[in-house]
Amino acid sequence: MAKDTITKTLTVAALLCIVCSVLVSTAAVKLKPLQERNKALSTKKNILQAAGLMEEGKDIDQLFSKIQLKIVDLASGEFDDNINAEKYNQRVAVKDPARSIQIPGDQDVAKIKRRALKAPVFLVREGGKLQTIILPIHGKGLWSTMYAFLALEGDANTVKGYTFYDHGETPGLGGEVDNTLWKQQWVGKKIFDKDWNLAVEILKGKVNRQKPEAIHQADGLSGATLTTVGVNNLMHYWLSENGFGKFLARIRNQGGGNG
Numbered sequence: 017m018a019k020d021t022i023t024k025t026l027t028v029a030a031l032l033c034i035v036c037s038v039l040v041s042t043a044a045v046k047l048k049p050l051q052e053r054n055k056a057l058s059t060k061k062n063i064l065q066a067a068g069l070m071e072e073g074k075d076i077d078q079l080f081s082k083i084q085l086k087i088v089d090l091a092s093g094e095f096d097d098n099i100n101a102e103k104y105n106q107r108v109a110v111k112d113p114a115r116s117i118q119i120p121g122d123q124d125v126a127k128i129k130r131r132a133l134k135a136p137v138f139l140v141r142e143g144g145k146l147q148t149i150i151l152p153i154h155g156k157g158l159w160s161t162m163y164a165f166l167a168l169e170g171d172a173n174t175v176k177g178y179t180f181y182d183h184g185e186t187p188g189l190g191g192e193v194d195n196t197l198w199k200q201q202w203v204g205k206k207i208f209d210k211d212w213n214l215a216v217e218i219l220k221g222k223v224n225r226q227k228p229e230a231i232h233q234a235d236g237l238s239g240a241t242l243t244t245v246g247v248n249n250l251m252h253y254w255l256s257e258n259g260f261g262k263f264l265a266r267i268r269n270q271g272g273g274n275g
């Protein structure tokens with residue numbers, strides 16, 4: 017009987033396809049928990065980096081145990097303890113009309129269209145005193161939605177650290193939001209002026225460090241003005257009354273956001 021028949025060739029090809037698809041789907045299912053665990057660890061690492069608490073070689077979960085996760089109701093600025101903070105996913109909530117709002121066009125400077133009603137915040141306390149507030153913020157750059165963690169000191173004003181952990185801007189241009197030197201310039205900058213008006217601003221070009229307003233200003237990224245404008249806009253959205261403004265005001269007024 018002939019070995020090289022069309023039926024045999026097709027049978028071998030079909031069997032090979034079945035075996036390969038079983039292998040690929042088994043690997044995908046088996047590796048999913050590992051992938052999710054790595055994603056969670058990466059998020060924790062970024063939060064620790066923003067807060068200045070990352071120590072290479074140390075156990076991330078152990079370092080993260082210093083950080084308290086809370087959910088904030090953005091409209092009131094109050095903590096919402098009725099939500100399971102560990103399970104809350106802001107990116108899922110924003111797609112649910114019952115748990116999110118459409119942002120009016122004139123307020124949507126971050127160009128995100130909708131925002132979840134509640135947002136997670138990460139707090140570090142020492143001796144009962146609030147030391148660090150880490151806020152998740154996001155908004156459109158040139159090509160992508162950029163996601164960042166902005167860490168403020170307990171005064172709810174002074175920047176402690178900044179990390180962009182998810183974006184699709186061009187490496188070497190807008191992707192320089194990840195550049196350590198660029199991020200480092202933020203440390204010590206003040207978001208609000210003495211009357212608590214939003215004063216933070218990213219310039220096109222370099223900041224004149226002799227000027228008093230330099231305390232609120234950061235250098236733009238050269239060759240990436242459009243990404244820089246996006247970063248400026250997303251900060252203006254999330255630090256305003258429409259974002260974390262009420263929460264930050266409450267921290268200032270109550271001296272440490274107890275709860």
Ligand SMILES: Cc1cc2nc3c(=O)[nH]c(=O)nc-3n(C[C@H](O)[C@H](O)[C@H](O)COP(=O)(O)O)c2cc1C
Nearest residue numbers: 158185186189190191237238239240241242243244
């Ligand atoms: C392939 C390509 C990728 C670019 N990627 C970015 C980017 O990620 N972010 C950005 O702001 N500009 C990017 N630009 C440049 C913008 O089109 C624009 O020229 C620039 O933002 C202007 O910034 P400047 O005024 O600082 O030169 C890119 C341009 C090209 C051709």
